[in-house]
Amino acid sequence: MMNTKEFLRIADQFKLGELDTEKSHPLTVGLSDQTKLNLNDAIENFKKVDLHALDVLVNSFGSIEKLQQDIQKTIHDGGRVFLCGCGATGRLSLALETISYQVKKLEGRVISFMAGGDVALIRSIEKFEDYPEYGKRQLLELGFGEKDLLIAITEGGETPFVIGACETASKLSKYPPYFCYCNPDEVLLKKVERSKRVIENKKIKKLNLSHGPQALSGRTRLQCSTVLMAAVGTALFEEQNSIHSSLSHLKDFYQFQSLDFLQDFIIKESGIYQKNEYVNYCTETIFGIDLLTDTTERSPTFSLTPFENYDVEKDSPSKSYLMMASQKDSYSAWKSLLYREPRILEWEETKDRTGRERLLGFDFSRVGAKKRMIKLDAKSHNFTVSKVDHLITFTFDELQSFIDVKGLSLLNQHLIVKMILNMHSTLLMGRIDRYQSNIMVWVKASNNKLIDRAARYIDHLLKEKSINRSYEEIVEEIFKYKDGLAQDQSIVLKVVKELS
Numbered sequence: 400m401m402n403t404k405e406f407l408r409i410a411d412q413f414k415l416g417e418l419d420t421e422k423s424h425p426l427t428v429g430l431s432d433q434t435k436l437n438l439n440d441a442i443e444n445f446k447k448v449d450l451h452a453l454d455v456l457v458n459s460f461g462s463i464e465k466l467q468q469d470i471q472k473t474i475h476d477g478g479r480v481f482l483c484g485c486g487a488t489g490r491l492s493l494a495l496e497t498i499s500y501q502v503k504k505l506e507g508r509v510i511s512f513m514a515g516g517d518v519a520l521i522r523s524i525e526k527f528e529d530y531p532e533y534g535k536r537q538l539l540e541l542g543f544g545e546k547d548l549l550i551a552i553t554e555g556g557e558t559p560f561v562i563g564a565c566e567t568a569s570k571l572s573k574y575p576p577y578f579c580y581c582n583p584d585e586v587l588l589k590k591v592e593r594s595k596r597v598i599e600n601k602k603i604k605k606l607n608l609s610h611g612p613q614a615l616s617g618r619t620r621l622q623c624s625t626v627l628m629a630a631v632g633t634a635l636f637e638e639q640n641s642i643h644s645s646l647s648h649l650k651d652f653y654q655f656q657s658l659d660f661l662q663d664f665i666i667k668e669s670g671i672y673q674k675n676e677y678v679n680y681c682t683e684t685i686f687g688i689d690l691l692t693d694t695t696e697r698s699p700t701f702s703l704t705p706f707e708n709y710d711v712e713k714d715s716p717s718k719s720y721l722m723m724a725s726q727k728d729s730y731s732a733w734k735s736l737l738y739r740e741p742r743i744l745e746w747e748e749t750k751d752r753t754g755r756e757r758l759l760g761f762d763f764s765r766v767g768a769k770k771r772m773i774k775l776d777a778k779s780h781n782f783t784v785s786k787v788d789h790l791i792t793f794t795f796d797e798l799q800s801f802i803d804v805k806g807l808s809l810l811n812q813h814l815i816v817k818m819i820l821n822m823h824s825t826l827l828m829g830r831i832d833r834y835q836s837n838i839m840v841w842v843k844a845s846n847n848k849l850i851d852r853a854a855r856y857i858d859h860l861l862k863e864k865s866i867n868r869s870y871e872e873i874v875e876e877i878f879k880y881k882d883g884l885a886q887d888q889s890i891v892l893k894v895v896k897e898l899s
Contacts, residue, residue: 401526403878406850407871413847416855417590418582420555420619424448424612427837434829438662441829445822446658448614452622453650455610456629460643462606466577467634467642469548469604473574474508478546482511482631483538483564485528486699487620488552489513490520490692491628493737494813495635497688500738502809504636512537514560516744517737518758521695521706524749525845531563531593537744538564549576552627554619555848556580556598556607557591569602579606579631581623606630614825616838617852620696621821625814632810649811652804653818660793660800661823667795668782668823669830677779678719679771686784686791686816687723687736687763693820694719699849701833702841704886709770710760715886716774719782721763729762736763784816791816835860840891844881853877853891860895868898 415421426444433441470480482492489512496511514533515524527533543549549568553561556578568576578597580587584607587594597603608630613621629649637645671678680690697719698705706721707714726732733741744753751757762770772779783794789805791812802819804812828834833841840860844853854873861868876894884890 403875406847406878407874409847410851410870410874412592413851415555415557415591415848415851418555418557418586419609419611420582420613420623421617421852421855422612423616423837424614427614430615430837431829431832431834432836434665434826438665438826439659441826442658442661442822445614445826446653448622449625449818449822450650450654452610452626453629453646453653455608456626457643457646457650459608459630460646463630463634463646464642466550466606466631467637467639469574469577470634471639473546473548474505476546478544478548478574479508479510480505480635481538481541481543481547481549481568482509482552483513483534483549483561484552485514485558485560486523487624487692487696488554488558488561488627490696491624492552493517493520494688494692495628495632497736497738498632498810498813499635501685502636509635510541512541512742515749516753516758517733517741518743518753518761520691521761523699523845524752528558528560529847531559531566534560534563534565535567538567541742543568543571545572546574547572548574550579550631551576552579552631554581554623554627556582556587557594557848559593562593562597565597565603566600569600575602575604577604577606579608579627581608581610581619581626583607583609614837615834617842618700618825618839620693620700621825625818625821628817629810629814632814636808636810645808645811648807649814652807652811653815656802656815658819658822660798661819661826663798664782664793664795664800665823665827665830667798669827671780672718672827672831674777676777677716677775679722679768679779679781680719681722681724681781681783682785683723683725684735684738685786686813687721689813689816689820690784691721691736693817693824694721697824697828699843699845700839700841701828702843702887702889703833706761707771707774708757708760709762709767710756716771720771722768722771723763724765724768726764728764728766729759732762732764732767733758786812793819841889842891844877844890850874850877853894856891857894857898860891861898864899866899873898
């Protein structure tokens with residue numbers, strides 16, 4: 400377990416406040432208040448940030464076409480396409496492999512992995528992303544070889560795990576790996592030595608989709624993971640010469656899609672949480688991965704109680720949970736969710752957090768649903784996302800809304816659902832005070848990057864009170880309290896209180 404002194408020795412490697420992805424977006428300053436006072440404006444401003452990112456995506460079609468060509472060469476040569484990431488980009492990598500089975504294109508030829516294995520879909524494995532050797536190890540254990548192509552995805556362009564996998568692939572395969580990210584090269588080259596090493600490596604190809612700050616500062620689950628998922632997914636699944644038309648179709652569809660129905664959904668779910676009640680996100684196979692990735696990422700972003708593991712008796716129930724009631728048991732639910740056998744890490748040093756037993760304890764099946772009902776001490780509500788023919792239906796108790804996706808590719812349908820869920824979860828968290836303005840003051844300091852992020856937010860809030868503290872003092876306070884906090888406490892607000 401790292402202590403204050405050990406972190407401060409390496410802190411300069413993780414001071415990322417000057418990266419675009421860590422900055423506050425001018426369009427969403429005051430977002431938390433807006434969610435309570437004028438929810439329609441909050442939705443419109445959030446959508447404008449999405450549309451700007453999609454504009455950048457459409458204008459990058461030439462670079463995405465080059466990625467598509469390299470994918471096609473790899474497949475023609477008998478190779479496989481590997482996708483990797485951490486946290487949000489790990490989840491989007493797994494989502495893309497799942498979609499490959501749904502569209503029945505490249506199924507079995509797309510191999511995805513994330514830091515910590517499939518169980519990290521639920522809870523990121525603490526510190527895992529800080530170690531490049533873990534990225535290398537997971538890549539090698541999956542059998543990556545000289546005919547394979549790695550697409551390494553990192554929103555910020557600086558994640559050590561992803562860099563470790565990417566640099567390893569550059570030495571093993573005849574196909575240079577791709578490094579996909581969302582920050583300007585000039586900032587990364589100046590500020591982050593490990594990123595500089597990758598960007599200047601001629602054996603690694605780069606796909607830069609920089610589009611500015613996120614709607615919620617640092618929450619790269621939002622626009623960053625949308626454009627990265629869209630870029631890589633379109634290169635994987637679209638026909639040759641159709642990249643631009645597919646991306647333009649996605650942007651136009653989203654631009655003209657009314658999201659007015661979200662107001663009632665956001666108000667309802669925020670009210671449920673304020674009454675200390677619960678929500679079950681229900682779906683069948685097709686959108687399971689989209690619901691899971693949005694709901695599980697609420698825990699580290701907003702310090703909500705994470706998904707309960709039914710093999711851990713003391714685990715408190717999370718405010719929301721995924722349910723796939725047609726699945727008979729946990730293993731069946733996982734296999735249905737992923738469209739393949741779960742990938743687990745039975746490493747001696749991590750198997751208590753990454754192994755099969757841990758994974759199956761997160762149970763989305765009808766057995767898990769019964770366990771959750773027993774565990775809950777208050778009323779629960781069902782939020783269902785389903786699809787019949789070309790209609791995607793959102794149902795939340797008595798509320799219901801439809802989106803007609805006729806003519807939209809399956810990949811783009813997933814992206815539309817993802818963006819709607821991202822907006823919904825972000826804005827409802829504003830209504831229950833889980834961020835201030837557009838700053839994630841409830842972020843969990845669970846790895847080196849997030850420790851620095853928490854320190855920057857603490858410094859920002861202290862300066863608003865005309866209090867000046869050194870970076871070292873702030874970090875010392877973070878380490879003093881971070882491991883002793885309850886699941887739903889904010890380390891940022893705790894340290895601000897202690898230092899005020």
